[in-house]
Amino acid sequence: AQSVTQPDIHITVSEGASLELRCNYSYGATPYLFWYVQSPGQGLQLLLKYFSGDTLVQGIKGFEAEFKRSQSSFNLRKPSVHWSDAAEYFCAVAGSNGAGANNLFFGTGTRLTVIP
């Protein structure tokens, strides 16, 4: 069965600093991987996704993520954080075939605080 681990519950960075949020997944085949962001009081919004091909994927708002099969990781990065990036970030995995493709399994989220 699929699962996702986000080891960092809460991360604080200074505005303008770089950011890396960690995500490790468990899935027997090639996974579909996603990063979502949830701003306070809002629903989740997709930042980026990986299906296949280039292991470095670009997303919205200047975010990128790198798929590393050997490490079962899909870490999210941003070179320079803005105060508006403060939010909850969720990594998710979906199965690439069969019934697994029908839903997403989310990690427990990482809360990002940005200090001026």
Add this chain to the structure above:
Amino acid sequence: DTAVSQTPKYLVTQMGNDKSIKCEQNLGHDTMYWYKQDSKKFLKIMFSYNNKELIINETVPNRFSPKSPDKAHLNLHINSLELGDSAVYFCASSARLAGGRLKTGELFFGEGSRLTVL
């Protein structure tokens, strides 16, 4: 225009009551979902409907009953509410390719309905 809209946004009720949360999407998607987010922000799927047909039904108590009158609507009815039902419930929708794969992998979420059971 709100893509996925849920009502009500907040719901406070007593244990034992029955309540419903409504969801509508105007994206033309054929698949809709209900997710539950608990107090620790853990997000877990409850149900998924594709063209009004139930395709995912996780281990959710049968007090929870989804209803999809058409592919643009997916409502959630909860009977005999319990304290543990307090959570934020998110509706979402997505498009699909034939064969069941998520078309883009993108779920569009509503803003959530915060249910508090006293």
